[in-house]
Amino acid sequence: MNTIWRRRLPWLAVSALIFAALIYGFLPQPRLVDVASATRGPMAVSVEEEGKTRVVDRYIVSAPVPGTACRIDLDVGDPITKDQSLITIKPLKSQALDPRSRAEAQSRVAAAESAFYAAEQNVESTLAEAELAEKELARLEPLYEKGHVSQGQLDQAAALVRTAQAANRSAEFGVDVARYELEAARTALSYTGVDGQPDPAENVLVRAPVTGRLLELHHECEGVVSAGQSLLVIGDTQSLEVETDVLSADAVKIKTGMRVRFHRWGGEEPLQGRVRVVEPVGFTKVSALGVEEQRVLVISDITSEPSQWQSLGDGYRVEAEFILWQSDDVLQIPASSLFRTSDDWSVFVVENGKAIRRIVQVGQRNGLSAEITAGLSEGDSVITHPDRTIDDRVPVTQR
Numbered sequence: 001m002n003t004i005w006r007r008r009l010p011w012l013a014v015s016a017l018i019f020a021a022l023i024y025g026f027l028p029q030p031r032l033v034d035v036a037s038a039t040r041g042p043m044a045v046s047v048e049e050e051g052k053t054r055v056v057d058r059y060i061v062s063a064p065v066p067g068t069a070c071r072i073d074l075d076v077g078d079p080i081t082k083d084q085s086l087i088t089i090k091p092l093k094s095q096a097l098d099p100r101s102r103a104e105a106q107s108r109v110a111a112a113e114s115a116f117y118a119a120e121q122n123v124e125s126t127l128a129e130a131e132l133a134e135k136e137l138a139r140l141e142p143l144y145e146k147g148h149v150s151q152g153q154l155d156q157a158a159a160l161v162r163t164a165q166a167a168n169r170s171a172e173f174g175v176d177v178a179r180y181e182l183e184a185a186r187t188a189l190s191y192t193g194v195d196g197q198p199d200p201a202e203n204v205l206v207r208a209p210v211t212g213r214l215l216e217l218h219h220e221c222e223g224v225v226s227a228g229q230s231l232l233v234i235g236d237t238q239s240l241e242v243e244t245d246v247l248s249a250d251a252v253k254i255k256t257g258m259r260v261r262f263h264r265w266g267g268e269e270p271l272q273g274r275v276r277v278v279e280p281v282g283f284t285k286v287s288a289l290g291v292e293e294q295r296v297l298v299i300s301d302i303t304s305e306p307s308q309w310q311s312l313g314d315g316y317r318v319e320a321e322f323i324l325w326q327s328d329d330v331l332q333i334p335a336s337s338l339f340r341t342s343d344d345w346s347v348f349v350v351e352n353g354k355a356i357r358r359i360v361q362v363g364q365r366n367g368l369s370a371e372i373t374a375g376l377s378e379g380d381s382v383i384t385h386p387d388r389t390i391d392d393r394v395p396v397t398q399r
Helices: 002-026 098-146 151-190
Strands: 030-035 039-055 058-062 067-069 087-090 203-205 211-219 223-225 230-235 239-245 259-264 271-286 292-302 317-334 339-341 344-351 355-363 369-374 380-382 394-398
Touching: 039 355, 058 259, 067 380, 098 151, 239 271, 239 317, 271 317, 292 317, 317 380, 344 394
Parallel strands: 030 394
Antiparallel strands: 030 380, 039 239, 039 317, 058 230, 067 087, 067 223, 087 203, 211 230, 239 292, 259 271, 259 317, 271 292, 317 369, 339 344, 344 355, 344 380, 355 369, 355 394
8 A cells, every 4th residue: 555655646746736836827927017206306398399590680791783793702700890891893894796796886986976967067057047037137127117017027037036046056955965975886886895994993892781700602703793692691600599490389388588498509518598589470391201390480599608609600500498397396207107097197006016006186297207296105106107917906016
């Protein structure tokens, strides 16, 4: 009998171990979870977008008259003082004439000379007629006094005198017109190509309207410019503002005078600023993912000491953080711990190795943390990123 039990004892032990392993395998195992504590500390809700600096007042210097602009011996970044000579604009050179055009110009000069001589002869003719009319009037006046001619004949002679005198004055004006036309024809023939050089006194000197730096140079080499053409841009880089385009949904939360922090601008410490204006007009912008977004420009002033950001220039990139709300003492937990239960916010609190569902009241939230106004105490451990396997009173253990 003892021999039989000795043979069965190993098999019974193995069966007991297998049975115990099966029981242990079917027992509920604690879930591995990430745990964070509810802590008190500073918290801020902000909107972060990429922006760029720009000069507050930009002055575009353009050509006041058409002409030939001389080469500009300036480089972008050079200091500019008010009333400094920037560029000289010379009058345009006369057009060079081909043989046919030159022959036509010479013919116009000859025609103008003939017209001038004809006008002079016309003056002589009208002068003679005027003298004849005056003599006729002088002959009729004594006869009228003696009653040999009528009043009508005398009036007619007087009218002829005035007509002849007016014709003579008109002929003299015609001589002046013919003389000017002859001068114009001769000038057009003489000032052609390189033959007619402009008078240096006729050059137009363009001066700087303000003191600042040269920001853009649109026309550097010598060449022809038209009236109103942009030549260069001047601005004071010590007077900068920051333009940031934000989503229209975020723009409605940003108010004038709101505090701004500028990060990743190149310095070690963030710069401080204030919102000056939120533009009332939006625009459509396509994001990197190809989604059309409505954006609004927010203009901010830099309030930090100029010595901290004097290395900044026009068009430099910055990261603008608009502070919507801020507090120095807030009970907060990771925002990933929250989940919805009907219309309430809930969290799983770890108590005695189990996950306990608890309804909480949430205040402000940013992308990382959430303010808890009721339902938790400082030091409570909550499960971050709870999944569907976590339920009320499920055993858990910290990962």
